[in-house]
Amino acid sequence: MAPKVLVSDSLSETAVQIFRDRGIEVDFEPSLGKDKEKLAEVIGKYDGLAIRSATKVTAKLLESATNLKVVGRAGIGTDNVDKEASSKKGVIVMNTPFGNMITTAEHAIALMFAVARQIPEADASTQAGKWEKSKFMGVELTAKTLGVIGAGNIGGIVCDRARGLKMKVVAYDPFLSEEKASNMGVEKVELDELLRRADFITLHVPLTDQTRNILGRENLAKTKKGVRIINCARGGLVDENALAELIKSGHVAGAAFDVFAEEPATENPLFGLPNVVCTPHLGASTTEAQENVALQVAEQMSNYLLDGAVENALNMPSMTAEEAKTMGPWVKLAEHLGGFIGQMTEDAIKAINVTYDGIASEMNLKALDCAVVAGILKASQPDVNMVSAPVIAKERGIQISTTSQDQSGAFDGYIKVTVVSESKERSIAGTVFSDGKPRFIQIKGINIDAEVGNHMLYTTNNDVPGIIGKLGTLLGEHNVNLANFTLGRSKQGGEAIAIAYVDDAVPASVVEAMKATGNFKQVKPLEFNVG
Numbered sequence: 234m235a236p237k238v239l240v241s242d243s244l245s246e247t248a249v250q251i252f253r254d255r256g257i258e259v260d261f262e263p264s265l266g267k268d269k270e271k272l273a274e275v276i277g278k279y280d281g282l283a284i285r286s287a288t289k290v291t292a293k294l295l296e297s298a299t300n301l302k303v304v305g306r307a308g309i310g311t312d313n314v315d316k317e318a319s320s321k322k323g324v325i326v327m328n329t330p331f332g333n334m335i336t337t338a339e340h341a342i343a344l345m346f347a348v349a350r351q352i353p354e355a356d357a358s359t360q361a362g363k364w365e366k367s368k369f370m371g372v373e374l375t376a377k378t379l380g381v382i383g384a385g386n387i388g389g390i391v392c393d394r395a396r397g398l399k400m401k402v403v404a405y406d407p408f409l410s411e412e413k414a415s416n417m418g419v420e421k422v423e424l425d426e427l428l429r430r431a432d433f434i435t436l437h438v439p440l441t442d443q444t445r446n447i448l449g450r451e452n453l454a455k456t457k458k459g460v461r462i463i464n465c466a467r468g469g470l471v472d473e474n475a476l477a478e479l480i481k482s483g484h485v486a487g488a489a490f491d492v493f494a495e496e497p498a499t500e501n502p503l504f505g506l507p508n509v510v511c512t513p514h515l516g517a518s519t520t521e522a523q524e525n526v527a528l529q530v531a532e533q534m535s536n537y538l539l540d541g542a543v544e545n546a547l548n549m550p551s552m553t554a555e556e557a558k559t560m561g562p563w564v565k566l567a568e569h570l571g572g573f574i575g576q577m578t579e580d581a582i583k584a585i586n587v588t589y590d591g592i593a594s595e596m597n598l599k600a601l602d603c604a605v606v607a608g609i610l611k612a613s614q615p616d617v618n619m620v621s622a623p624v625i626a627k628e629r630g631i632q633i634s635t636t637s638q639d640q641s642g643a644f645d646g647y648i649k650v651t652v653v654s655e656s657k658e659r660s661i662a663g664t665v666f667s668d669g670k671p672r673f674i675q676i677k678g679i680n681i682d683a684e685v686g687n688h689m690l691y692t693t694n695n696d697v698p699g700i701i702g703k704l705g706t707l708l709g710e711h712n713v714n715l716a717n718f719t720l721g722r723s724k725q726g727g728e729a730i731a732i733a734y735v736d737d738a739v740p741a742s743v744v745e746a747m748k749a750t751g752n753f754k755q756v757k758p759l760e761f762n763v764g
Contacts, residue, residue: 571608
């Protein structure tokens with residue numbers, strides 16, 4: 234059955250057509266997002282929800298979203314999506330951070346020109362018939378120093394445009410390497426030096442605990458007298474009250490803000506101050522940007538629903554379509570390894586360690602981690618998936634660690650999962666053979682070559698003659714058809730394990746009968762979704 238997507242906000246017809254062209258059913262209801270009750274009534278029918286800012290994806294709405302797998306926000310801001318509730322529900326939340334990069338960078342440059350030449354005030358004065366030519370003495374951008382806080386995607390474009398204006402650019406960004414800064418033609422500096430040297434400062438960082446009030450009262454006081462400050466990134470990066478005081482004192486010559494700590498901003502300390510330019514969050518508001526983000530979100534959602542590719546997700550490791558294709562068998566292996574150990578563990582799990590060896594260590598380990606944890610937790614919570622698993626594990630206080638290593642054995646690569654519970658430690662390892670099928674290759678330190686079946690029966694016993702015959706006889710007496718089996722042992726006469734492949738789920742009565750013989754130390758039915 235084809236996936237079904239609801240577009241509940243205004244997206245372009247071209248974007249809607251992308252879903253149709255990819256074979257996805259789509260309902261285009263651009264006004265539905267504003268009707269919470271109606272949206273809740275219908276959301277259960279859909280695998281995907283494409284939105285802008287009008288639709289509010291709340292925890293309450295998600296309760297009704299029984300089939301929802303992905304929410305795609307056409308734009309960068311996702312304040313209208315409850316990401317924590319989405320993660321718990323197992324719903325991927327995507328945005329489109331690159332569709333409006335050019336537009337936002339250009340708006341920052343436009344605001345820099347506007348505040349440098351006092352264009353809005355001069356326009357208002359002139360249209361009022363005052364002709365106050367001598368009142369509006371501006372400054373040139375050429376040869377001035379621009380301080381860029383955050384030299385990522387948008388900040389990098391601003392740096393490029395500023396260099397084209399013959400400005401000297403200094404950048405503060407902890408993630409910017411010296412080599413990249415050199416290639417960009419900018420000077421990498423610490424924040425204090427940027428504040429001391431910059432004639433203009435523009436911000437291009439997300440709002441996090443580390444960046445909140447990055448231009449607070451203390452840092453604003455370190456700025457060069459006559460500085461002009463531009464913010465097209467996020468409200469909350471600048472202490473607006475402190476900035477207003479410094480503008481009034483003359484220390485700051487001007488400011489241009491497109492974003493504010495509280496929006497919609499109907500009042501603000503910066504409003505009405507001389508040489509302050511304010512716009513209503515217009516950074517992404519161009520025809521081209523709105524079209525770009527709509528097309529991008531349609532492509533991303535289609536890629537996920539059809540191919541499993543995860544792009545620009547906020548609550549799940551990204552995985553390209555090519556990665557999804559290459560890693561598919563390894564993701565399945567990771568989930569099966571987790572599923573085996575999860576079904577074997579009956580007490581509280583304290584820690585999970587995953588070791589990646591050889592070619593497995595070169596893959597997208599974050600995605601594989603999610604698959605392992607999902608497989609483990611599904612044993613007790615069947616609705617868990619790769620999105621919700623890390624959140625649930627964290628809530629349960631489970632410590633997750635990973636180790637990567639070069640090829641260390643007979644296989645090109647393998648994954649080993651070790652779980653520490655309150656009573657014991659268990660481990661299992663597996664690999665993917667050339668046929669693309671996952672295999673279990675070691676259980677409890679005992680080497681084995683076992684395919685994964687839908688219905689399996691795992692047993693342990695002392696390595697003594699007659700066990701296989703007793704296993705087959707018991708299954709036959711209870712009308713359980715034995716399709717195949719695999720054996721392994723630690724040494725002759727030591728501990729032995731067996732995996733029996735059967736046609737249907739093994740009844741509890743069979744398990745009890747096997748335990749009653751005294752021949753088996755452990756008897757555990759296992760279920761896997763092999764497909």
